Amino acid sequence: MRSSLLRLSTSLLALSAVVAASGVATARPGGPAADRERPRTGWSAGWAAPVQRPSAGFEPNWAETGFADQTVRQVVRVTGGGTAARIRLSNRYGTAPLRIAGATIARTAHGASVHPATLRGLTFGHRRSVEIPAGGETASDAAPLRLAPFESVTVTLYFRRPTGPATFHAQAYAGSYRADGDHRGDRTGAAFTERTHSWYHLSDVEVTGGGQGDGKARDTVVAFGDSITDGFGSGNDTDQRWPDLLAERLAAAGTPRPVLNSGIGGNLLRHDSRWYGERAGARFPRDVLDKPGVRSVIILEGLNDIGFSEVDLPTYQPNPQISADEVIASYRELIGRAHARGIRVIGGTILPFKGAEYHTARSEAKRAAVNEWIRTSGAFDAVVDFAEVMASPSDPLALDPAYDSGDAKHPNAAGYRRMAEAVDLTAL
Incomplete structure (x- = not known):
């Protein structure tokens, strides 16, 4: 019946x-x-x-x-x-x-x-x-x-x-x-x-019914970031971005949860761009806070703010110098807005990029300062140290060649899998 x-x-x-x-x-x-x-x-x-x-x-x-x-x-x-x-x-x-x-x-x-x-x-x-x-x-x-x-x-x-x-x-x-x-x-x-x-x-x-997707669980994970989260270098029609692989890890561990990819290639913390989307703070409400059932967000942003300061790109104007303190201030803004909605915030350290077109002594110093703050400030509920696990064994300022898609800053499919493996599932 x-x-x-x-x-x-x-x-x-x-x-x-x-x-x-x-x-x-x-x-x-x-x-x-x-x-x-x-x-x-x-x-x-x-x-x-x-x-x-x-x-x-x-x-x-x-x-x-x-x-x-x-x-x-x-x-x-x-x-x-x-x-x-x-x-x-x-x-x-x-x-x-x-x-x-x-x-x-x-x-x-x-x-x-x-x-x-x-x-x-x-x-x-x-x-x-x-x-x-x-x-x-x-x-x-x-x-x-x-x-x-x-x-x-x-x-x-x-x-x-x-x-x-x-x-x-x-x-x-x-x-x-x-x-x-x-x-x-x-x-x-x-x-x-x-x-x-x-x-x-x-x-x-969006889904509903069947015991899954009934709208009652608050378990959605959002990966918020730039092209490294978007999946540049992972290949077309492969679903090998690190948020995809994180969702598979969660399911394999017996704790299946929706994982949303909120990465935009070239995205910035501090400025809007015609090509690279609205700045992180402007899009954070609709791309994270207003998604159904969000429990946690992993933030991996800042590389472009640091790097674009060093190059003159026609797709991103103006290109002012952005300090490490300004990047950190933007993190604090996002953390505060997420915490106000009861959402856990996991900070991802910025990956090495020595050999990329915008790597300089100045941009490297900014990355080091920002990563040190992410690791030690206590501002985040948890930290995933992408920089450490993705660094070359012979040069911590460079991406591991085994994980490099070829441009010295974006991982390949193996690198994205390593990033997904670095996330502590209990932190979510």
Whole structure:
């Protein structure tokens, strides 16, 4: 009897997603006040990515041109599971309302193809389409979809009208696919002939039900940082970033927990950048504090503030000298805001970068001072000494060659695994 009722309930949820009301739902505006009012009850984190302004990025992408009568299919891997899912879409950096003509979600098969039996139509306020105001965001209604931790999910968005430049996440290191026309219901990936490694408008996948993702546990871990957290050098479609591997460690230890990656390549503590996202303090509320069920955050930032002081980059202007004391002041700000919300804060020491383009005696002295403060100040609830475990045995100022992706500052896949292994799971 109970199984019959469960099948009936699932069927009704699926039917409601297909037989939606006509018309267009209107999302609410964004902004800090709206962020604080997000109704998260009953939902847990599955996956998330911080959003950025449209820019040329680090490799070709579609952010500056946007979309018109095109379908975008994006693949992400959840670290929390459940029996129903919803997505969050962002138009934070849009200058005009964003119209989503339709959307679907499914379990990923391979590439741009999906498992046909799992394809679900998404609705927004029980309508198939939604309009998101400039600066705003929206969440879909729940869709019945059973997802296990570490399963890949495919989100497909159809843009009938021109969107203008797209709010996005530049360095996804995962495939996103594009097709002309409306292909949101395609089972195969044949129509999706274009590909980039960025995510567009998609900021969250949230889950509920099934004993996991019931919204009651406060156990989410957020990794907050720059390109080393974002996963530069880990490879595309490999899920070898250190937060991915940390989530796998937690599951293997019998303590599975959602781990969200809130890294942005090039991100800074002290300044905003068109390419590298808003400064850490400005994005901390939406990328950490307002995620569902956050228990702890691991902060690994500051390398770019120190390094960019030494070089003149067209993608980051101005490039003022940033002192170690200024970096530490920014850490204190983030720690205070997290503690005010009852969130534990783990400090990650800045990795060695001797041989990188911005390594100088002055930048090395700043790194040493900041790392000493992280280790000894007692300001953090715990410390993970990434610098120590990643240093070359023959030169503590340099990255271990076994862990170097080739640029003297970003780890490779083996290095990211070593970073995940360095985290004391009990500190979380």
